[in-house]
Amino acid sequence: DAGITQSPRHKVTETGTPVTLRCHQTENHRYMYWYRQDPGHGLRLIHYSYGVKDTDKGEVSDGYSVSRSKTEDFLLTLESATSSQTSVYFCAISEGQKQPQHFGDGTRLSIL
Amino acid sequence: QKEVEQNSGPLSVPEGAIASLNCTYSDRGSQSFFWYRQYSGKSPELIMFIYSNGDKEDGRFTAQLNKASQYVSLLIRDSQPSDSATYLCAVLGGDSSYKLIFGSGTRLLVRP
Numbered sequence: 001d002a003g004i005t006q007s008p009r010h011k012v013t014e015t016g017t018p019v020t021l022r023c024h025q026t027e028n029h030r031y032m033y034w035y036r037q038d039p040g041h042g043l044r045l046i047h048y049s050y051g052v053k054d055t056d057k058g059e060v061s062d063g064y065s066v067s068r069s070k071t072e073d074f075l076l077t078l079e080s081a082t083s084s085q086t087s088v089y090f091c092a093i094s095e096g097q098k099q100p101q102h103f104g105d106g107t108r109l110s111i112l
Numbered sequence: 113q114k115e116v117e118q119n120s121g122p123l124s125v126p127e128g129a130i131a132s133l134n135c136t137y138s139d140r141g142s143q144s145f146f147w148y149r150q151y152s153g154k155s156p157e158l159i160m161f162i163y164s165n166g167d168k169e170d171g172r173f174t175a176q177l178n179k180a181s182q183y184v185s186l187l188i189r190d191s192q193p194s195d196s197a198t199y200l201c202a203v204l205g206g207d208s209s210y211k212l213i214f215g216s217g218t219r220l221l222v223r224p
Contacts, residue, residue, distance in 0.1 A: 033212075042200065042216040043156070058211065090155055097210040098144055103155040 003027050004104035006091050012110045019078040021107050023091030025071075031094045032074040033101060034058075034066060036087040043090065049074055050097070081111045114139040116203050118215035126223050131188040133199050133218050138182070141206020145177055145184045148200040150217065156200055160186065191222045
C-alpha cells in the first residue's frame with residue numbers, strides 16, 4: 001500500500017468552527033490531492049498541489065484552503081465549517097501529473 | 113463541463129461469470145483512463161489504467177478503450193463474491209490541467 005496517512009480518521013464538529021485535515025505521505029511523490037466523496041456526486045477534486053508551496057484549485061474549492069510547506073504534508077482547512085461540508089475526505093498522491101493516483105484511508109467529517 | 117458517466121447499477125452476476133462494466137466520457141481530448149475498486153466504507157483502490165486504444169489485461173481484469181466512441185470498459189472474468197464492490201471510472205482531462213474526473217461508480221454484486 002502507498003504510504004499515505006490521513007488524520008484524523010473521524011471528526012465531529014460544529015458549524016462555524018475551523019477544521020484542519022492532514023495528509024502525510026512517505027513516498028516522496030510530487031503531486032498531492034484532496035477530494036470529497038458524497039452520495040450521488042462521486043469523488044470531486046477540492047485542491048491539489050504540484051510541489052512545496054505550489055497549489056491550485058479543483059472543482060469544488062469554495063470554502064476550503066490548503067497548504068503544503070513540506071513534500072510529505074498536505075493540509076486541508078475549512079476556515080468556517082458548514083453543514084454542506086459534511087463528507088468523506090480523501091487524500092491522494094501521484095508521482096507525476098499523468099500517473100495513477102493512490103488514495104489514503106479517508107477522513108469522515110460531520111458538521112452539526 | 114467534462115463528464116464521466118457510469119450506470120449506477122447494481123450489476124448482479126453469478127459467481128464465475130464475466131462482469132462487464134462500462135464508462136463513457138465527454139472530453140474527446142482525454143488521454144488516460146483508470147479503474148478503481150471501492151469497498152463500502154473504504155478508500156478507492158487502483159485496479160487498472162489504460163492509455164492506448166485496445167485491450168489491456170492483468171490477471172482476471174481486462175480494460176478496453178475506444179477513443180473514437182469515447183468509452184472505456186472493465187471486464188472481470190471468473191467473478192468472485194469478493195469482487196462485489198463499487199467500481200469507479202476516472203478520466204484524466206486532455207487539457208493542461210490534467211485533473212482526474214470520476215464517474216459516480218457502478219455497484220457490482222457477485223452472487224455465490
